[in-house]
Amino acid sequence: MSTIDTHAGHSSHGGHHGSYLTSKGSLWADVANWATTVDHKKIGVMYLVALLTLFFFGGVMALAVRVELLEPTRTVEVAGEMVTTGQRLGVLAPDGVSPNNIYNRAMTLHGAIMTFMFIVPGIPASLGNFFLPLMIGAKDVAFPRLNLASWYVYVFGSLFALASAIVGGIDTGWTLYTPYSTMTDADHWRVVAMTTGVFIMGFASIMTGLNFVVTVHKLRAPGMGWFDMPLFVWAIYATAIIQVLATPVVGITVLMLIFERLFNFGLFDPRIGGDPVLFQHFFWFYSHPVVYIMILPAFGIISETITCHARKKIFGYKAVAFASLGIAAVSFLVWAHHMFTSQGELTAAIFSFLTFLVAVPTAIKVFNWISTLYKGSIVFNTTMHYTLGFLFLFTIGGLTGLPLATLSTDMHLHDSYYVVAHFHYVMFGGTVIAMLAGMHHWWPKMFGKMYNEPAAKLGFWLVFLGFNLTFFIQFIMGAHGMPRRYASYPDEFQTMHIISTFGSWMLLAGFLVHLFTFIHSLIQGKPATANPWGGMTLEWLAESPPDEHNFAKEPIVKHGPYDYDTVVPPNYDPADYPLPEKPYTH
Amino acid sequence: MNALMAGISPKVLSTASFMDRFWFGDSSFTEAGRSGDWMFMFIWWLSVFFFVLLMVLMVYFSYRYRRRPGQHAPVSPAHNTPLEITWTVIPTIFFVVMFFEGFRGYVKLNYAPAGAIQAYLLAYQWSWELEYPGGQVSSEATMTSVGTRASNPEQHFSSIKAPIWYFPEKQPVVLRMTSRDVIHSFWVPDFRVKMDIFPNRYTSYTFTPDALDDTAPIMEDAEVGAYRYRDHIVLCAEYCGDNHSEMAAVIRVVPREIYEAKLEIFGSPRGTLAERGRVISQQRGCFACHSVDGSSNIGPTWKDLYNNEFQYTDGSTIRVDDNHLRESIYEPAAKIRVGYPNQMVSYQGMISPEQLNWIIAYMRTLSGATPAEDMAAAMVDPDAQDGTQEGSDGG
16 A cells, blocks of 8 residues: 555545545444435445446346247147147246236336336436536536435335336336337236336436536536536536436326326327327437437547547547537437338438438547547556447447338338347447446546456456347347247247347356456455546546545646647556656646 | 148248348348348448448557557547548438438338239237238138248247238238237238337238249148148237237238139138137137137137136126127126136127127037037038028028
């Protein structure tokens, strides 16, 4: 420890007094302190814990779905008797319930948990909460109490949704399409409980978004103009705007769905005069922008990690920043591309065109990131592995979206496994991989501990290969004719399903390795210096872990966030991670 | 009717290219489908080109500019307007081309040529019923060996009973579709197009199947003789509940004269009352939920149902007789058997009183408890007994 102290200019290892993680004495005092904290860092960590818990539940559902799909359901004659095989989850079905119903519930819970409870709040609420104020040199977010309230609202909403799962779950699919969602589960309250949970969680999303917009506008450190902001801040800002504008729509939509179920309003159910397609419009008017709530923060993380670990200014800063805003704007105009097979040709043509419009800024971002690598000084740590992994997977995710935006090919691929593979490449290969890049990048800052790099790299390779094994084959399956949300399937797909399921186990192994490295780091990790990677953005000026009030004194911005080739950070510790030698020039 | 419960045709891989087989298993069986495949391959190769280009650059830069102790990254421009405009314009041009070509293909896939057969398709949880222009309904179904690419005769698709619909080769067809309950979607992977089916509107689906060639297998059919045929699986592509994944059908493409002969047969059920009942049950999709072999399904099995006693959810015990069956088909929610969900919809108006009589006759023959005189009545063939007085027994 003492060697690190001498290397670092000032005290910069974990566990020093005044860190936000410092214990208040007793366990009860700590619990009370965390439960009532208004510190954005603690709230960020609390969000992270809640999110990862839900990610675990959603992941278990995904594994259950994959296990069911190891074998199609077959009715075969064995010694003169007809025997049904292959219903693995079906054995859990009570009397009078179709064996497929268990699969349908697992599939629905996987989708609902992963979208509404994990990936939508995901990066902004956890890493965004922790790092947005730090990166703009602020003490906290603009409304710290609102921030704490949003966490409680989120947990309360999740409990509603999980209560619905515990008493049996729902089988509507996460999209809750009417009239199925108003007819199924008629004697129970489970659909209402789930949708109420989604309604409540919407408020958490709006609170967070509102907080971030005001924070970015009002709390930037002296000297930080709009174009001096790190791109992660731009991305979170664009996300926050969508959260504020789009989330009320899902609130209204699920409220109408609840009213339809409880009071027979006749909005969506044709038996009482409604129109089911209206629901789809409402649903996707939120749920398409929400795709960008999921992916924009990931873009932000990649812009940070690729510059820091390649020691290079981002190529085309303004293009990347405006691409975020452009995507946020156009994201409101493409909702009906989820409905190409359910509407007339004029709507289909308009929305196909607008969808291609979103593809342009997305492509620009990928070009910019790859150009950033040019003439850099690239280090292959876990964060960089995940960053390059993101570029690989997200490029596949983006390119495979083109046949879905193209009308003639979408008529075949729509609602098939091709779509499942496509959005997993974008949501998992994009958002989750970027979140893992961000967690490895910022872990030393958050907890003041380093982690075991070789073990984390092993985790990366298991996740990366396992993911591709699970999902690439699903593109082919879908184009061959395998529809989504099938509990059983024609035999010809079995080999491909088995490969996919093996991939999901590899993915599980990768996550377990990461869980182990993170726990190991917390217990036995080497203390982290303030700036282990030599980062230029303001969060690296704070201690690791940061003080309760973030900075000893308010930072003043004197250089851009990515001036790696002209400035060397004053507080980085070369013993920790050797950077190329360079005199101080600031 | 020995084609009933026969398997789907084994399909010989045609002249499909390697890439067609890699992505789709086979080439499409409609002209419009092939133009969609061409579009897919255009996007695919373009994507492969750009993906490889980007990844080669990424890997090359990562290796070439890897961190070396003592060597600092040189200052290089972080902005280049001509380059940035180029990489904005080139993708935009490709996207515009994809949009226009995609829309042209969409029109081909969705607009029927003149002179198309118009059939009516009703979808429901979890089967479908197709009514030919003359009101006929197919009485044939396949129980096993349903695969989308049935080159392997051992293939099974669960225990579904998928109806078989005959259509003539080279004949444009339009299906006018609606749903009785929730949203379904009609997808024939071989035709590369799907369309959603709604309970409150009509949507249409069109296809013009290719001609049968010499590679098409031959079906030996006792009623209409031997003929060449080709099968295409139909799948429901919009999640619709418990048995969504069992909601399938088969489009069987045959020569025109076979199609006409089949329609003739479907128009007039023949045989004993029980045989007619079985045909109607098949046509109306009863077997999607009810088995006839005693196995458990969504609804109670018909085996040993007639004239036996069962427990009902209102606490009563009822001996299944003609009137109870009539009520259960026309007002299914009135009495619910213990252990089964209240899920069946009313068949009032879909099954005529005469057809109901046939179905009850069929159920009698499936039960060991049916009294001998009831069994005998079910085995009567009205045409053979009363053939001179056509229509006298009609309802």
